[in-house]
Amino acid sequence: MAETLDSALKRELHAVLDSRPVTEAELRRLFEEGRACALIxxxxxxxxxxxxxxxxxxxxxxxxxxxxxxxxxxxxxxxxEELHRLLDDLGGQARQLRAAWASAS
Incomplete structure (x- = not known):
């Protein structure tokens, strides 16, 4: 069975939320794709x-x-509902990551 767009995105979101290293560009892409998927x-x-x-x-x-x-x-x-929850969780983690990046500079 082919993987759906939302299941592939959720898999990526779970990986980032499980502390997979991520860049600012990847965070932005995940947010954009997540919002688009939620609208769909x-x-x-x-x-x-x-x-x-x-x-x-x-x-x-x-x-x-x-x-x-x-x-x-x-x-x-x-x-x-799961996608909205994951995006909310990603928002919280993104704030923490950005704060850590800012303090490390």
Missing amino acids: LAGQLEKEEERLTRLAADPAAPFTELAATLRRVNELRPDL
Whole structure:
């Protein structure tokens, strides 16, 4: 199975949060990619939630389609929450790293 964009990014974020050495440029790249990925996931989640609302309101909607959409919403929401948490944690670690870099200069 191919690795998704958000899983590859989360793997990198975990590595940095586990104290893998990182440069300022890499921190910035991770933040930019993380924010972009979060926007994409949020858009997908919103689209699936809207679809779920439409399907739930339609008595003729196939149950399998409703179940698949609900499953997708239930997969996206925790993925997005985890990404936000990782980015928040990275922000805290970035502040610590920058302070250490500044004091070492």
